[in-house]
Amino acid sequence: MKLALAIASLIVFAVHGVVFYDQFFHKWERYQTAYFDQARSQARSELERAEMEARRPRIEQILVTNFGAARVDRCTTCHIASDDPRFSGLSHPLKTHPYSTALGDINQAGRWVRRHKFNDFGCTICHDGQGRGLTEYYAHGEDHYWPEPLIGYTVQHTWKKEYQKFLKGKEYMQANCAQCHTEENFAGTPLIAKGRRLFFEKNCYGCHRIEGISDGTLGPELTEAGKKFKIDYLWESIVDPRAGMATSFMPKFRLTEDEVKALVIFLKSRKGINLTETSLALFRARLNQDSAPPAAMSQPSLPAPSLNLVARGKELVEQRACAACHKIGDKDGGIAPDLSFEGAIKDEPWLLEHFKNPRALIPDSIMPAFRFSQADFEAMTAYLISLKAPTPPASPAEIFKLFCARCHGEKGDGQGPVALYVDPAPRDLTKAAFMNSKPRERFVKSIQEGVPGTSMAAWQNVLSESQIRALVDYIFTAMVKERGRELKARNLPEQNPVPSSPQSIARGEQTYLARCTGCHGRKADGKGPNSLDIVPRPRNLRNSPFIQSISDRRMIESILYGIQGTAMPPWIDYGMSQKDAGDLVNYIRSLTQASGRRQLRAGR
Amino acid sequence: MKESKEVPRRSLLTWVSSVALFGSAVISALANFVFLKPRATYGAPSRFSIGRPEEFPPGSRIAIEQRRICVAREGNQVAVISTTCTHLGCIVAVSDTGFSCPCHGSRYDQDGNVTGGPAPKPLPWYQVKLAPNGELEVDTSVEIKPGTYYTV
Ligand code: FES
Numbered sequence: 001m002k003l004a005l006a007i008a009s010l011i012v013f014a015v016h017g018v019v020f021y022d023q024f025f026h027k028w029e030r031y032q033t034a035y036f037d038q039a040r041s042q043a044r045s046e047l048e049r050a051e052m053e054a055r056r057p058r059i060e061q062i063l064v065t066n067f068g069a070a071r072v073d074r075c076t077t078c079h080i081a082s083d084d085p086r087f088s089g090l091s092h093p094l095k096t097h098p099y100s101t102a103l104g105d106i107n108q109a110g111r112w113v114r115r116h117k118f119n120d121f122g123c124t125i126c127h128d129g130q131g132r133g134l135t136e137y138y139a140h141g142e143d144h145y146w147p148e149p150l151i152g153y154t155v156q157h158t159w160k161k162e163y164q165k166f167l168k169g170k171e172y173m174q175a176n177c178a179q180c181h182t183e184e185n186f187a188g189t190p191l192i193a194k195g196r197r198l199f200f201e202k203n204c205y206g207c208h209r210i211e212g213i214s215d216g217t218l219g220p221e222l223t224e225a226g227k228k229f230k231i232d233y234l235w236e237s238i239v240d241p242r243a244g245m246a247t248s249f250m251p252k253f254r255l256t257e258d259e260v261k262a263l264v265i266f267l268k269s270r271k272g273i274n275l276t277e278t279s280l281a282l283f284r285a286r287l288n289q290d291s292a293p294p295a296a297m298s299q300p301s302l303p304a305p306s307l308n309l310v311a312r313g314k315e316l317v318e319q320r321a322c323a324a325c326h327k328i329g330d331k332d333g334g335i336a337p338d339l340s341f342e343g344a345i346k347d348e349p350w351l352l353e354h355f356k357n358p359r360a361l362i363p364d365s366i367m368p369a370f371r372f373s374q375a376d377f378e379a380m381t382a383y384l385i386s387l388k389a390p391t392p393p394a395s396p397a398e399i400f401k402l403f404c405a406r407c408h409g410e411k412g413d414g415q416g417p418v419a420l421y422v423d424p425a426p427r428d429l430t431k432a433a434f435m436n437s438k439p440r441e442r443f444v445k446s447i448q449e450g451v452p453g454t455s456m457a458a459w460q461n462v463l464s465e466s467q468i469r470a471l472v473d474y475i476f477t478a479m480v481k482e483r484g485r486e487l488k489a490r491n492l493p494e495q496n497p498v499p500s501s502p503q504s505i506a507r508g509e510q511t512y513l514a515r516c517t518g519c520h521g522r523k524a525d526g527k528g529p530n531s532l533d534i535v536p537r538p539r540n541l542r543n544s545p546f547i548q549s550i551s552d553r554r555m556i557e558s559i560l561y562g563i564q565g566t567a568m569p570p571w572i573d574y575g576m577s578q579k580d581a582g583d584l585v586n587y588i589r590s591l592t593q594a595s596g597r598r599q600l601r602a603g604r
Numbered sequence: 605m606k607e608s609k610e611v612p613r614r615s616l617l618t619w620v621s622s623v624a625l626f627g628s629a630v631i632s633a634l635a636n637f638v639f640l641k642p643r644a645t646y647g648a649p650s651r652f653s654i655g656r657p658e659e660f661p662p663g664s665r666i667a668i669e670q671r672r673i674c675v676a677r678e679g680n681q682v683a684v685i686s687t688t689c690t691h692l693g694c695i696v697a698v699s700d701t702g703f704s705c706p707c708h709g710s711r712y713d714q715d716g717n718v719t720g721g722p723a724p725k726p727l728p729w730y731q732v733k734l735a736p737n738g739e740l741e742v743d744t745s746v747e748i749k750p751g752t753y754y755t756v
Pocket residue numbers: 689690691692693694705706707708709710721722723
């Protein structure tokens with residue numbers, strides 16, 4: 001018992017001693033004492049020596065109030081010789097901060113004068129880190145490259161060792177220079193300028209929003225990327241988007257190491273809204289017209305249109321990284337449809353309009369609206385139009401593989417490689433219940449003319465009618481497999497029996513709210529609360545190109561008799577009359593007419 | 605034999621534990637004294653540099669409001685005088701005759717001695733010297749005898 005007590009009390013004593021030592025004998029005190037000793041031995045006068053003798057270690061701090069929120073930097077507590085030129089030969093922490101003409105320091109008759117005085121700027125404004133920390137761990141983080149890049153990026157738990165070798169170098173400091181030097185082409189920050197140029201050249205701006213610079217909505221907002229993410233994470237997200245999030249559909253861009261580095265540094269410099277880039281500042285700059293279009297809006301100029309339009313379009317399509325998502329020839333981004341024979345399935349006005357506003361033609365498309373010039377769009381359209389289809393192979397199976405499988409999948413199950421990114425999703429051609437409930441003529445027509453408002457293209461210029469019929473037969477024998485019973489046409493009016501009127505639309509709306517919102521949603525955008533569990537997804541009834549393309553008869557039939565193989569029930573079983581369905585059709589058409597008008601107005 | 609050995613061992617253990625416990629208690633008690641004086645503050649640092657001597661031409665009296673000091677230079681002599689009024693702490697203005705406080709009208713002469721108003725004490729002088737980087741460094745935690753100048 002006594003032995004245990006003795007041991008325990010000794011342990012307590014030892015722990016107390018260690019804590020006491022740790023708390024009252026600081027490393028920085030030792031550094032400062034060493035500094036005082038050395039400074040004393042170098043003193044040139046008796047007075048100076050006496051002063052050094054009198055100095056006692058204490059916490060040194062710089063209070064920076066000139067820029068934004070006040071910050072306290074206590075770095076000089078350890079780095080006490082940072083502004084004492086006599087210590088340039090020593091090692092950290094007792095080392096003079098190097099002088100550099102690149103930083104604006106000037107050498108006046110052998111004596112250096114700093115441009116960025118530590119008194120005014122502090123340390124963390126350039127070096128990052130925690131200015132208040134008084135130990136290496138709290139001040140630097142766990143960064144063995146310090147002070148070359150920014151402090152503390154390795155402390156995150158997702159730290160990737162593979163990228164370690166890229167993350168070293170003084171260049172990363174530019175991200176912090178750019179906090180104050182916001183001019184677009186500031187000489188000291190060439191990599192920021194390069195990164196910004198790449199942000200436009202590689203079309204990052206199409207998906208990502210940076211306040212004042214771009215307004216994409218597909219990808220995460222990057223306005224504060226520099227504040228939120230560390231450089232290894234940024235690097236990883238650019239070179240391997242799926243490493244951090246398995247569901248990311250950001251394409252892998254073909255970038256050189258230098259380009260990735262420039263982008264990382266540019267993103268690291270985005271730490272919030274830069275007032276010089278707000279729309280007000282841009283507007284003012286435009287009003288003053290003193291220089292070329294203001295920073296953010298200006299697109300990097302590409303080589304002047306040299307050859308003919310098609311060649312220029314090809315150049316643009318290649319430079320602007322279209323193949324990062326689309327497939328063109330042997331380049332395949334694996335996200336968006338194949339453009340290798342776009343000229344055969346689309347016409348010029350469609351392409352041009354789709355370039356300007358993809359969602360006007362395919363309302364649920366994820367393709368961003370890029371801000372290219374009209375001339376660039378025309379050149380790219382000309383190039384795409386020049387891409388014709390190869391002569392279709394002889395067998396329907398090969399035709400299917402060549403033209404259809406990218407969306408509908410090799411097996412026709414609607415699970416092609418890009419199916420995830422196509423909305424409305426490609427039809428599952430193996431679903432017998434659906435396939436057998438529709439006449440073959442309808443499939444033939446869909447292939448011939450395409451389905452407006454969706455990614456299904458019109459193939460009539462590529463495939464002859466007999467080829468298409470053979471293809472449909474092939475789909476039924478190889479994919480549907482089950483034979484359906486003979487279909488007989490239902491007795492339904494061709495035209496909506498209820499004329500459209502405000503009263504009819506109001507009645508239709510009542511029915512819609514009561515019966516349809518669960519799946520099609522209150523906004524009729526196909527995103528009702530039940531829609532998540534339903535495959536295929538409920539139709540977006542605001543898809544005006546689609547709604548306008550289908551007949552009253554088909555709509556009434558779908559409402560009253562349901563759509564087999566989908567979640568759409570036959571409403572006739574729930575007591576819905578043809579008149580109710582007619583009101584619904586009027587209501588649904590009124591939605592897209594209104595939105596059609598809106599789009600027109602917006603387009604003008 | 606066995607018993608006689610047991611007793612010293614026991615008392616030794618008692619000794620060890622009491623010394624150790626007493627020691628820890630003393631350490632803990634002493635440790636509290638560190639809290640008497642704050643080691644760090646969030647305020648302005650007391651040691652700071654104010655620029656190269658050339659920035660203060662001979663004969664000038666330049667007030668640095670942010671730091672609450674006035675730098676007076678005569679020939680190659682420099683002095684730094686506080687501009688915090690000793691009455692209630694307003695920032696005094698530099699005038700031809702010395703300093704004058706806008707709050708309750710205290711007046712000081714060029715050396716900071718009170719010449720009128722409610723101020724109870726003269727303005728303190730702070731230590732100033734040339735730092736190794738060639739800039740003047742002021743330490744407001746060290747007050748010096750009024751009238752002592754530093755030669756640059
Ligand atoms: S504070 Fe200066 S006179 Fe009262």
